[in-house]
Amino acid sequence: MFSSLHQRLPGASHLQFLRHPQTLHSARRKVPSIYSAYSTVPSDSNVVNIVEVGPRDGLQNEKRIVPPDVKVELINRLGRAGMKIIESGSFVSPKWVPQHGYDDLQPTKPPSTQMAGTPEVLTRMEKLPGVHYPVLVPNLKGLENLLELLSNTVYNTLTDPSSSKPTTIPPTDEIAIFTSTTDAFSLANTNCTVSESLDRLAIVTQKAREKGLRVRGYVSVVITCPYSGKVDNKQVRDVSKKLLEMGCYEVSLGDTTGMGTPASVGDMLDVVMGAVPVEKLAGHFHDTFGMGVANALQALDAGVRTLDSSIGGLGGCPYSPGASGNVATEDILYAIQGSKYKTNGEVDLDEMVRIGWWISEKLGRENASRAGKAIKARRDRESREDEKAKAKL
Numbered sequence: 001m002f003s004s005l006h007q008r009l010p011g012a013s014h015l016q017f018l019r020h021p022q023t024l025h026s027a028r029r030k031v032p033s034i035y036s037a038y039s040t041v042p043s044d045s046n047v048v049n050i051v052e053v054g055p056r057d058g059l060q061n062e063k064r065i066v067p068p069d070v071k072v073e074l075i076n077r078l079g080r081a082g083m084k085i086i087e088s089g090s091f092v093s094p095k096w097v098p099q100h101g102y103d104d105l106q107p108t109k110p111p112s113t114q115m116a117g118t119p120e121v122l123t124r125m126e127k128l129p130g131v132h133y134p135v136l137v138p139n140l141k142g143l144e145n146l147l148e149l150l151s152n153t154v155y156n157t158l159t160d161p162s163s164s165k166p167t168t169i170p171p172t173d174e175i176a177i178f179t180s181t182t183d184a185f186s187l188a189n190t191n192c193t194v195s196e197s198l199d200r201l202a203i204v205t206q207k208a209r210e211k212g213l214r215v216r217g218y219v220s221v222v223i224t225c226p227y228s229g230k231v232d233n234k235q236v237r238d239v240s241k242k243l244l245e246m247g248c249y250e251v252s253l254g255d256t257t258g259m260g261t262p263a264s265v266g267d268m269l270d271v272v273m274g275a276v277p278v279e280k281l282a283g284h285f286h287d288t289f290g291m292g293v294a295n296a297l298q299a300l301d302a303g304v305r306t307l308d309s310s311i312g313g314l315g316g317c318p319y320s321p322g323a324s325g326n327v328a329t330e331d332i333l334y335a336i337q338g339s340k341y342k343t344n345g346e347v348d349l350d351e352m353v354r355i356g357w358w359i360s361e362k363l364g365r366e367n368a369s370r371a372g373k374a375i376k377a378r379r380d381r382e383s384r385e386d387e388k389a390k391a392k393l
């Protein structure tokens, strides 16, 4: 697949770009069924798990504070549209997710940070049966803050439509920890080297698991680091292996800068899969160079069955200057419809398109989903034609 793309672009010009941030079948609505979105999908299955990262990765880099009301509505709508795993926020240090120091709407208020409202969001959002709401946790302090919230939260009780017993659902049952392949990125993102971060995360993972939480691991900059250039695939392999050994159930491979191509992603996966079962891997592609969907398809072709994506293509890491958002969920859904793949549970693409437009408008940003734009344009055209037809009657 994509063999014609086996040509590499010179890294130096990419890095230049990244150092200058300025250059920068419709489905039925249904009640989600109780089932585990966490079951490992075998690589010979055609089922694809999609992890919606919009409310976390998507919003963490927004310049204006997104009010908890909007985040709650976003998460609720994504769940109702059929998303089974929705990353809902993070327990990182407020000092490290810069809010860029201003809020146009309330300039006199001291700067806050985008993810500071996560506890409020977790307690207020809908917890749908069969839907999981992981949160990002960087260290023990973040885990302790989450555990305190969990111990103080009166879980909402929803009734499983397929059972006569009420189901009590905690706000979350999973954390995501994160490290990277290079010391330069790790220092910028978490103030420690890769090896130091792995030592810290092993303790966080152990404690989280003792408390009954599942732990997912992220490895950032699996293709190119914005600070130290092309990444050695063996480093991706070794860090992924360590995350699994410490107890992560899955490792999500982050092309943080979005500079990967199907060729480089394929090469990287070949090396990582030499030491790590492909069932334990997920693909997390940013769309800076428009390669997100192609890279995701390449990962599926290699046997990966979990993809991270973000509604409306929202997102970006504060420590990856110049990189754009994640590949849009609508684009991934559009790409796999009619293919041999299907999503883990039905997702309402039309509704996802509406959500993508709604959140983009709320944030005052361009909708980055190509499928989202095209589907809306078609819908608008059709409704204009309907209006004209009605007017003629």
Ligand SMILES: CC(C)(COP(=O)([O-])OP(=O)([O-])OC[C@H]1O[C@@H](n2cnc3c(N)ncnc32)[C@H](O)[C@@H]1OP(=O)([O-])[O-])[C@@H](O)C(=O)NCCC(=O)NCCSC(=O)C[C@@](C)(O)CC(=O)[O-]
Pocket (backbone or CB within 6 Å): 057, 060, 090, 091, 092, 093, 094, 095, 096, 097, 136, 138, 139, 141, 142, 143, 145, 178, 189, 190, 191, 218, 219, 220, 221, 254, 255, 256, 284, 316, 317, 318, 319
């Ligand atoms: C890891 C640290 C905390 C180290 O940061 P540090 O400064 O070394 O931490 P520290 O332990 O020295 O603490 C400094 C201060 O922060 C507080 N603090 C410390 N920890 C917490 C916490 N959890 N929650 C709340 N407060 C915290 C701590 O209490 C102290 O407060 P003070 O005494 O000065 O008042 C910091 O670097 C950090 O939070 N980094 C996260 C940055 C971030 O959110 N990046 C984006 C997410 S990663 C990403 O987007 C990539 C990914 C996952 O999507 C995949 C991909 O695309 O590549």
